[in-house]
Amino acid sequence: DIQMTQSPSSLSASVGDRVTITCRASQSISRYLNWYQQNPGKAPKLLIYAASSLQSGVPSRFSGSGSGTDFTLTISSLQPEDFATYYCQQSYSTPRTFGQGTKVENK
């Protein structure tokens, strides 16, 4: 199985801050990497697919980059509704696997 490791596991930030979350795969996965946002008690929501493609309806302050083993999710200017947990997920091979999550908290 491909192991996905996110860092940090949690972070504290303020509205307006630029936030960066990193995801590392245990082997090269090209650009087969997706990002999701999950709010408490809700299902995850797709933000970014294929490493850098923005899902329809997702604000442009979210962006993704990377290829191979190292990937980044960036929120350019954190908004109140962005305090949530973020997961990366590889679609390179089965079983599909997720990172352990990064919780973005209000400082």
Add this chain to the structure above:
Amino acid sequence: QVQLQESGPGLVKPSQTLSLTCSVSGGSINSGGYYWTWIRQHPGKGLEWIGYIYYSGGTYYNPSLKSRVSISLDTSKNQFSLKLSSVTAADTAVYYCVRDTQECSGGSCWGWFDPWGQGTLVTVSS
């Protein structure tokens, strides 16, 4: 737009079989390009992929659960189902049904999970 909705018992006794159904609306389950998938999330924990079924009936399961899992399709009802046998407390989780969209171009197939059902909590307890 496509919507998914899980249904099934919220409480299952240890050693019994967990059974959940996902109803799909706004689109046909009997079309190519999608893997109909189950994912679970243990309380306060991360996401675990359980497996998928294709419209042709082909399946793929997580090796960690393979001996206990079965996913099936009912195209007449536009539903797919999950069965997990011999459950223990470790199977207590929120279970999500999800569409894994596959888009292929230039020899590469890109996949992502969207949409998701709202999730249903299944507790294993006597």
